[in-house]
Structures are given as C-alpha cells and as structure tokens.
Amino acid sequence: MIRYCPACWAENAYEASACTTCGASLHEPDKGFVERLIDAIEHPEPTRAVIAAEVLGRLREERAVAPLLVRLARKPDSMDVTTAVAQTLGLIGAPQAVPGLAALLLDSERPLPPRLAATEALAAIGTVAAQQALAAAAALPMAPRLLRRVVAAAQASLHQIPTETYP
Numbered sequence: 826m827i828r829y830c831p832a833c834w835a836e837n838a839y840e841a842s843a844c845t846t847c848g849a850s851l852h853e854p855d856k857g858f859v860e861r862l863i864d865a866i867e868h869p870e871p872t873r874a875v876i877a878a879e880v881l882g883r884l885r886e887e888r889a890v891a892p893l894l895v896r897l898a899r900k901p902d903s904m905d906v907t908t909a910v911a912q913t914l915g916l917i918g919a920p921q922a923v924p925g926l927a928a929l930l931l932d933s934e935r936p937l938p939p940r941l942a943a944t945e946a947l948a949a950i951g952t953v954a955a956q957q958a959l960a961a962a963a964a965l966p967m968a969p970r971l972l973r974r975v976v977a978a979a980q981a982s983l984h985q986i987p988t989e990t991y992p
C-alpha cells in the first residue's frame with residue numbers, strides 16, 4: 826500500500842512516519858485528504874494542479890468529477906493542466922464528463938496534447954455519447970493529422986468490443 830504525503834502528495838511506504846520528499850508528518854488523519862486534493866485542482870501553480878489530478882485519477886475519485894470539469898473548461902489554461910484533467914476524467918470513467926471532453930476535442934483553438942488526451946478519455950468512457958463525440962471529431966475538416974489518427978485508433982478500439990456488452 827502507498828501513503829500519499831498530505832503536504833506534497835509524494836508517494837511513501839504505508840508504514841512511513843514522515844514524507845521522504847518533504848519531511849511532513851504522515852501521522853495526520855486521512856480525513857480531508859481527498860478534499861485537499863480536490864481544492865488543489867484549482868491550484869494557481871500548474872504543477873500542483875497536475876499532481877492533484879493525477880492522484881485523483883489513480884484513486885478513481887468520483888467526487889472530483891465536477892471540479893475537474895470546471896477546470897477542463899477553462900480557456901486559456903495551462904496545457905499540462907488541461908491534459909492531466911482530461912486523462913483523469915478518462916481514468917475515473919465518468920459518463921457525465923463526455924460533453925466537456927467532446928467540447929475540448931472539437932475545439933480547434935486548443936493545443937493538440939489536451940485534445941489527444943480527451944480522445945483517449947472518450948474511448949475509455951466508451952458510452953454511445955462518447956462514440957458520437959469521436960465520430961464528430963473524425964468528421965472535422967482541417968483536423969491535424971495526428972489527431973485524426975488517434976481518433977481513428979480510438980474508434981477502432983471501441984468497435985472491437987462486442988456489441989452484446991452494451992445494454
């Protein structure tokens with residue numbers, strides 16, 4: 826098991842009493858840990874917001890979805906933050922994230938890395954709405970070639986799922 830430092834979110838051994846990265850005590854009760862991570866989605870320092878998003882993704886923390894969607898929609902924003910937030914929404918697999926991810930994917934003013942992350946997140950979510958968003962992206966005129974390729978790969982990966990698995 827891993828214990829995340831409440832001060833810097835570095836990974837520590839579960840048995841550790843102090844963070845090996847920053848020295849903070851790990852004996853604080855876990856209460857509020859997820860809440861602090863969710864607050865950090867809005868951290869003004871992009872690196873902090875990225876780490877918070879990554880940890881929330883690994884925790885598959887569904888309470889983070891709404892604040893993640895708020896950050897995802899911010900424009901302009903740090904490209905790294907938008908990318909990490911899209912990846913986290915894919916990891917959590919939240920169907921309610923599809924409209925926000927689709928808006929990012931289809932927005933030609935956004936940089937490519939977050940749009941690629943949105944593509945993969947939509948494939949991971951895999952609902953009918955997610956597939957429709959991928960189809961809309963495939964039909965985009967003037968889309969960058971790499972985006973076309975990643976969208977096509979995402980669509981192919983979804984088509985390999987037998988249709989009987991859909992209710």
Ligand SMILES: [Zn+2]
Nearest residue numbers: 830833844847
């Ligand atoms: Zn620490």
